[in-house]
Amino acid sequence: MNPEQGIVLDYALKGGDFDTAGEASSKIKRILQQIGVRSDVIRRIAISSYEAEMNVIIHAYSGVLKASIYPDRTELVVEDEGPGIADIDLAMQEGYSTAPDHIREMGFGAGMGLPNMARCSDEFSINSVAGEGTKIKILIRHS
Amino acid sequence: MSEYFHSVRLTPERCKGCVNCIKRCPTEAIRIRGGKARITEARCIDCGECIRRCVNRAKTAVTDSLGDLKNYEYNVALPAPSLYSQFSADVPANVVLCGLMQLGFDEVFEVALGAEIVSDATVEYLKRPEAKKPAISSACPAVVRLVQVKFPELIDNLIPLEAPVEVAARLVRGIRCRELGIAPEAIGVWFITPCPAKMTAVKQPLGAEKSSVTGAIGISQIYGDLLKAVAAVPRDANCQRATARGVGWALSGGETAAATAANSLVVDEIHNVSEVLEQVALGKIKVDFIEALACSGGCIGGPLMVENRFVAEHRMQQRLARMRAEDEAHGAAPAKYHSDSSLTEYDRTIEPRPIMRLDEDIFRAMYKVEQMEKTLKKLPGLDCGSCGSPNCKALAEDIVQGEAVETDCIFKLRERVRDLAQEMVGLAAKLPPSLEEREES
Numbered sequence: 001m002n003p004e005q006g007i008v009l010d011y012a013l014k015g016g017d018f019d020t021a022g023e024a025s026s027k028i029k030r031i032l033q034q035i036g037v038r039s040d041v042i043r044r045i046a047i048s049s050y051e052a053e054m055n056v057i058i059h060a061y062s063g064v065l066k067a068s069i070y071p072d073r074t075e076l077v078v079e080d081e082g083p084g085i086a087d088i089d090l091a092m093q094e095g096y097s098t099a100p101d102h103i104r105e106m107g108f109g110a111g112m113g114l115p116n117m118a119r120c121s122d123e124f125s126i127n128s129v130a131g132e133g134t135k136i137k138i139l140i141r142h143s
Numbered sequence: 144m145s146e147y148f149h150s151v152r153l154t155p156e157r158c159k160g161c162v163n164c165i166k167r168c169p170t171e172a173i174r175i176r177g178g179k180a181r182i183t184e185a186r187c188i189d190c191g192e193c194i195r196r197c198v199n200r201a202k203t204a205v206t207d208s209l210g211d212l213k214n215y216e217y218n219v220a221l222p223a224p225s226l227y228s229q230f231s232a233d234v235p236a237n238v239v240l241c242g243l244m245q246l247g248f249d250e251v252f253e254v255a256l257g258a259e260i261v262s263d264a265t266v267e268y269l270k271r272p273e274a275k276k277p278a279i280s281s282a283c284p285a286v287v288r289l290v291q292v293k294f295p296e297l298i299d300n301l302i303p304l305e306a307p308v309e310v311a312a313r314l315v316r317g318i319r320c321r322e323l324g325i326a327p328e329a330i331g332v333w334f335i336t337p338c339p340a341k342m343t344a345v346k347q348p349l350g351a352e353k354s355s356v357t358g359a360i361g362i363s364q365i366y367g368d369l370l371k372a373v374a375a376v377p378r379d380a381n382c383q384r385a386t387a388r389g390v391g392w393a394l395s396g397g398e399t400a401a402a403t404a405a406n407s408l409v410v411d412e413i414h415n416v417s418e419v420l421e422q423v424a425l426g427k428i429k430v431d432f433i434e435a436l437a438c439s440g441g442c443i444g445g446p447l448m449v450e451n452r453f454v455a456e457h458r459m460q461q462r463l464a465r466m467r468a469e470d471e472a473h474g475a476a477p478a479k480y481h482s483d484s485s486l487t488e489y490d491r492t493i494e495p496r497p498i499m500r501l502d503e504d505i506f507r508a509m510y511k512v513e514q515m516e517k518t519l520k521k522l523p524g525l526d527c528g529s530c531g532s533p534n535c536k537a538l539a540e541d542i543v544q545g546e547a548v549e550t551d552c553i554f555k556l557r558e559r560v561r562d563l564a565q566e567m568v569g570l571a572a573k574l575p576p577s578l579e580e581r582e583e584s
Binding site: 022025026030031035039043046069071116 | 295296421424425426495497499500501502503505506508509511512513515540
């Protein structure tokens, strides 16, 4: 393995597909455990990737979750085709959600997704175009 | 990995090398090698799932026996609350306890009393501002071990209180040492246990430096003798002290009820527990208290029980209903030991025992992950277990760790044989130039 190349994992996500929801993040988590990343760091990565994965499933039509794992850090990139976020500052506020009622009834869409991701990551960036889609980049250092 | 004591053992003569146990082990701790099941000790959490699954009765739990009582001056039996579920609700609890006395014990002290004390301590713990939520009960030793090996990030969520059996043992040992004036070593304190995890907890304590329990005797092991003894006990005998609150711990949900934990979640059966803990690790479960038990239905479903788990549950429900009525009539006597917090405090911290990492060196571990993913793609994905590993993923892991080879997979082996056979046919058709008939040129 070339350390600068890292391990790259790609997962295709489909909007509304709750049957497989969470599978991508649990695979990422398992691999991080096998590599031996510290458990509190794994927890932050797992929460971020799970929230990102769920966001695509709840809000978007389709998307890709890409995890690049290096010895010293993990980078997550989630890119979706979907409605996009009209007001990012508003979406970053805890408790703000645009999830419809039937999603909230399932216990999702509490408006904690983006704030959780931001809190768990060392670097966080989000780009969104209304009507087109959203791209989130997360970096979490292993030490 | 002999640093861990495990109670779950294999009787090799009985093991046929089938795949029942390897497929159900929640930590993938078992492999079939040389036609026999082999437990990787570092991964085993003593949940007893393999004992339950083994159709050939090759998996057993090592427990102590009544014969060991003779090494002590004074012997105390600590019956688990679940013991009562092995008897009809018409047999009063005190008759069961007096029956136990006849097996050679000088005294019977109910673990349910320890459970009452732990319930009170839990109520207090949940009020503490520093208590990490959700607080996970540490009463079930198999669950604590599951957290150690699979969810090290949740260790701080475990409630740092001793299990009821340990509390009961500390209490009775202390009292008898003072009253009888004999050395602590001369007192044998024996847990009458529904499960191997408790046995392991005695031999290798999770929290306390040294367990106050001398040994553990499986309920199934003494059941026959106890049945006979119970039949001979007069019905007016009395050595029972615990109330329904403590005895209720035998059932899933009993601990939560006793600790009056309002915002709580109850989960039983080890695979279910694993799934719930996965969700807790993701921060998805917003509750104050989690009661997690390795056995289906709680301790009444323990692998060392005799009765069917549903029958046992029914009997226990009936018994508890009667006990609650009696407790109310007599004004349930509050246990009088509660003020002493040293009874329930953990003496040391619980260490993580992660089992997943492939290599101490992160670069080598990453290389192994890559190799493993490649290998996994080549395997058939049938998870048949014939290779001796529980599934294709585990085989891929065993291969990168040098503990297995690709042709351990019978489908890969068959592929190789077929390729070789084709090559042989091809070779057989070939002739050396000296024999080969060539067209005249």
